[in-house]
Amino acid sequence: MPEIKELVKQLADKHGRNRESLLPILQGIVTEERYISDFAMTEVARELDMSAALVYGTATFYSFLDTKPRGKYVIRLCKTITCDMKGKKQILRTLEDLLKIEVGETTKDKKFTLLETNCLGWCHKGPAMLINDEVYTEITPEKVSEIIGDYMKNR
Amino acid sequence: MAKTVNLKIDGISVSVEQGTTVLGAAKQINIHIPTLCYHEDLCVAGNCRVCVVEQEGAKNLVASCAMPASEGMIIHTNTHKVRNARRHVVELLLSEHNADCTKCYKNTKCELQNLASEMVITEPMFIDLVPFKEYKIDKQSPSIIKDNSKCIRCQRCVRTCHELQHVSALGVAYKGDHMKISTFFENPMYDVVCTNCGQCVNRCPTGALVEKNYIDQVWEAIYDPNKHVIVQTAPATRIALGEDLGMESGSIVTGKMAASLRRLGFDSVLDTDFTADLTIMEEGTELLTRLKKALVDKDTSIKLPMFTSCSPGWIKFIEHLYPEYLDNLSTCKSPQQMFGALAKTYYAQKKGIDPASIVSVSIMPCTAKKFEAARPEMRDSGFQDVDLGLTTRELAVMIKQAGIEFESLADEKFDSIMGESTGAAVIFGATGGVMEAALRTAYELITGREVPFKNLNITAVRGMEGVREASVKLENVLPAWSFLEGVELKTAVAHGLTNAHQIMEAIKKGEAHYHFVEVMGCPGGCIGGGGQPIPTTPEIRKKRAEAIYREDEGMKLRKSHENPEVIQIYKEFLGEPLGHKSHELLHTHYVPRKRV
Numbered sequence: 240m241p242e243i244k245e246l247v248k249q250l251a252d253k254h255g256r257n258r259e260s261l262l263p264i265l266q267g268i269v270t271e272e273r274y275i276s277d278f279a280m281t282e283v284a285r286e287l288d289m290s291a292a293l294v295y296g297t298a299t300f301y302s303f304l305d306t307k308p309r310g311k312y313v314i315r316l317c318k319t320i321t322c323d324m325k326g327k328k329q330i331l332r333t334l335e336d337l338l339k340i341e342v343g344e345t346t347k348d349k350k351f352t353l354l355e356t357n358c359l360g361w362c363h364k365g366p367a368m369l370i371n372d373e374v375y376t377e378i379t380p381e382k383v384s385e386i387i388g389d390y391m392k393n394r
Numbered sequence: 395m396a397k398t399v400n401l402k403i404d405g406i407s408v409s410v411e412q413g414t415t416v417l418g419a420a421k422q423i424n425i426h427i428p429t430l431c432y433h434e435d436l437c438v439a440g441n442c443r444v445c446v447v448e449q450e451g452a453k454n455l456v457a458s459c460a461m462p463a464s465e466g467m468i469i470h471t472n473t474h475k476v477r478n479a480r481r482h483v484v485e486l487l488l489s490e491h492n493a494d495c496t497k498c499y500k501n502t503k504c505e506l507q508n509l510a511s512e513m514v515i516t517e518p519m520f521i522d523l524v525p526f527k528e529y530k531i532d533k534q535s536p537s538i539i540k541d542n543s544k545c546i547r548c549q550r551c552v553r554t555c556h557e558l559q560h561v562s563a564l565g566v567a568y569k570g571d572h573m574k575i576s577t578f579f580e581n582p583m584y585d586v587v588c589t590n591c592g593q594c595v596n597r598c599p600t601g602a603l604v605e606k607n608y609i610d611q612v613w614e615a616i617y618d619p620n621k622h623v624i625v626q627t628a629p630a631t632r633i634a635l636g637e638d639l640g641m642e643s644g645s646i647v648t649g650k651m652a653a654s655l656r657r658l659g660f661d662s663v664l665d666t667d668f669t670a671d672l673t674i675m676e677e678g679t680e681l682l683t684r685l686k687k688a689l690v691d692k693d694t695s696i697k698l699p700m701f702t703s704c705s706p707g708w709i710k711f712i713e714h715l716y717p718e719y720l721d722n723l724s725t726c727k728s729p730q731q732m733f734g735a736l737a738k739t740y741y742a743q744k745k746g747i748d749p750a751s752i753v754s755v756s757i758m759p760c761t762a763k764k765f766e767a768a769r770p771e772m773r774d775s776g777f778q779d780v781d782l783g784l785t786t787r788e789l790a791v792m793i794k795q796a797g798i799e800f801e802s803l804a805d806e807k808f809d810s811i812m813g814e815s816t817g818a819a820v821i822f823g824a825t826g827g828v829m830e831a832a833l834r835t836a837y838e839l840i841t842g843r844e845v846p847f848k849n850l851n852i853t854a855v856r857g858m859e860g861v862r863e864a865s866v867k868l869e870n871v872l873p874a875w876s877f878l879e880g881v882e883l884k885t886a887v888a889h890g891l892t893n894a895h896q897i898m899e900a901i902k903k904g905e906a907h908y909h910f911v912e913v914m915g916c917p918g919g920c921i922g923g924g925g926q927p928i929p930t931t932p933e934i935r936k937k938r939a940e941a942i943y944r945e946d947e948g949m950k951l952r953k954s955h956e957n958p959e960v961i962q963i964y965k966e967f968l969g970e971p972l973g974h975k976s977h978e979l980l981h982t983h984y985v986p987r988k989r990v
């Protein structure tokens with residue numbers, strides 16, 4: 240907890256303490272912590288002298304500002320129609336088999352979280368998936384096994 | 395002079411000041427356009443679209459609440475397109491709305507229901523989505539119930555809490571069809587920074603935010619032959635209650651209210667105004683004691699300015715957001731709680747009634763009073779001092795339930811003891827009133843002369859400006875107060891917590907130096923309280939305030955220290971202001987609370 244306090248303070252020193260600073264600060268927390276806890280939000284509210292409900296509102300508005308604990312690697316599989324038609328369902332099944340979790344869950348070792356996401360803008364190269372900031376396109380079940388295997392072994 | 399613009403609405407020409415909205419222009423020529431998210435006290439949100447109208451030359455319908463009137467505009471408010479659009483808007487809202495009107499507290503008082511009824515919506519156009527939603531109801535607060543299944547997401551509450559109260563206990567969370575009005579982490583209202591002021595309740599167009607009502611509990615007590623049920627009524631109820639019972643805003647209904655309470659079956663009909671006068675005695679003495687300790691004894695532990703403590707919304711605000719200033723708060727309980735503590739001690743003794751059998755009910759313009767009554771600090775009589783706190787609105791419901799034709803009631807008086815009051819107590823109901831009442835008494839105490847204002851009306855502290863300052867020079871003081879000779883007593887008044895925030899920041903930054911500051915949690919003071927009849931608008935607040943000052947001027951006694959029952963209670967029971975007994979029963983302490 241004291242680390243979060245320190246982190247929020249550092250981020251506020253860097254981005255400022257205005258309303259406009261809120262988003263970059265929240266993004267900074269996600270980068271470091273993978274998610275924004277209620278404690279972190281309280282700290283942001285205190286640091287920026289604003290209401291915690293407003294911080295919560297902003298955090299819950301943006302899909303990429305997670306408010307629940309996440310694994311080290313957050314996998315987001317595109318769920319929109321083009322990717323769906325190009326075989327997203329098999330990909331999802333493969334991911335669930337590999338990681339032994341369902342959508343919305345995190346592996347026991349806290350390494351992976353599996354999520355679905357709205358359009359990533361890669362419809363022409365679907366199915367598409369994100370792992371943290373890394374984009375993977377035209378994925379197949381085989382490719383996914385390879386990618387995840389690599390993450391499991393080498394990262 | 396402001397520029398005017400000319401436009402035509404439904405074929406009628408109208409000239410309005412530049413900046414007026416189409417909605418405002420239509421109102422001027424008595425054309426009613428329905429609204430939901432719009433509220434006169436708040437910034438324009440333009441999110442519900444129920445106020446759409448057709449503008450000639452424009453491709454889309456325009457939201458009349460957000461569209462400024464402009465020169466040559468031609469508007470139609472009642473075309474096929476407009477009516478269809480409005481109907482769609484309402485039907486869409488209803489498709490996500492748990493419309494169980496007959497079981498709803500807002501039944502017959504609901505803006506959404508009114509619209510649905512006007513549009514004669516009998517066959518719904520869209521699928522009912524309510525079964526697919528996981529709506530939550532939060533009933534944990536002693537003051538407010540929040541029911542998401544009735545929320546139309548107009549955000550009046552969010553704007554209220556932010557703009558008027560600077561609290562933002564409520565915000566908008568999530569997006570799209572998951573969007574909801576939420577506290578921090580969807581915690582119960584009871585557990586967040588909410589002050590219980592009820593301003594959001596007063597503006598919510600539906601049953602999504604309502605006061606927690608204690609109507610049935612009061613009836614139960616009244617029907618119980620073993621209970622002695624007493625009732626106290628706050629200053630601001632007597633100039634607003636009539637509005638909920640078919641009367642004009644600004645009607646003074648003190649006598650009818652007393653009569654109706656007696657008809658409801660209360661055993662004794664008493665007046666919070668009595669303890670408002672008592673508050674002045676205690677708080678005035680506390681102020682003078684603080685001044686002496688600070689100015690003469692140079693006691694640095696004494697905190698100035700002293701803040702008033704009658705408004706429980708303000709108390710909770712400062713407990714959450716400025717806990718470092720708790721020592722600046724007057725230790726005086728609010729009039730409601732002074733009354734409660736005395737009811738089960740002084741009153742019980744004098745009447746020879748077992749305090750355990752007394753049920754003490756209060757009628758308040760306020761939802762925060764419910765929370766205040768339930769505070770653990772408020773049990774100095776050995777019992778819960780005030781058992782049940784009702785709003786003005788709840789009393790109106792009870793009067794209707796009892797089949798009483800309010801308007802035709804003949805005026806009656808309050809019972810005794812604890813029913814006598816002065817004009818100084820009545821003005822507690824308007825912003826600046828406590829200050830004015832305190833000055834009337836303190837000035838006279840110090841100088842032996844009446845305040846140097848015509849008719850005792852200290853107009854500098856009256857009005858609706860958010861923050862007002864006034865200073866009174868103390869000259870030719872009585873020997874006992876010689877340390878105050880030549881002192882300029884600096885005071886300030888704020889109403890609505892956004893203005894309170896402004897004063898607090900000025901004090902914090904060292905920019906403002908006051909001796910005494912009055913803060914009322916609600917805009918306009920108690921007359922605009924969260925428990926007052928709906929709607930409350932700037933115009934209605936003005937009318938209620940005027941009524942308060944009219945009531946004051948009509949009183950025989952206008953100064954708290956002249957209240958004969960106050961004099962009597964000091965003689966027979968309390969001893970002196972700030973005395974031992976007062977400390978025990980009439981003063982309290984505050985607790986720091988978390989910021990979220």
Ligand code: SF4
Nearest residue numbers: 494495498504600601
């Ligand atoms: S909020 Fe209004 S429309 Fe909804 S159930 Fe209550 S009365 Fe009916």
Ligand code: SF4
Nearest residue numbers: 545546548549551598
């Ligand atoms: S709670 Fe009431 S005021 Fe707030 S958004 Fe919902 S309907 Fe509107």
Ligand code: SF4
Nearest residue numbers: 555588589591592594
């Ligand atoms: S009661 Fe007052 S403080 Fe609480 S949410 Fe409503 S407006 Fe905000």
Ligand code: FES
Nearest residue numbers: 440442443445459
């Ligand atoms: S009242 Fe105009 S958009 Fe809601």
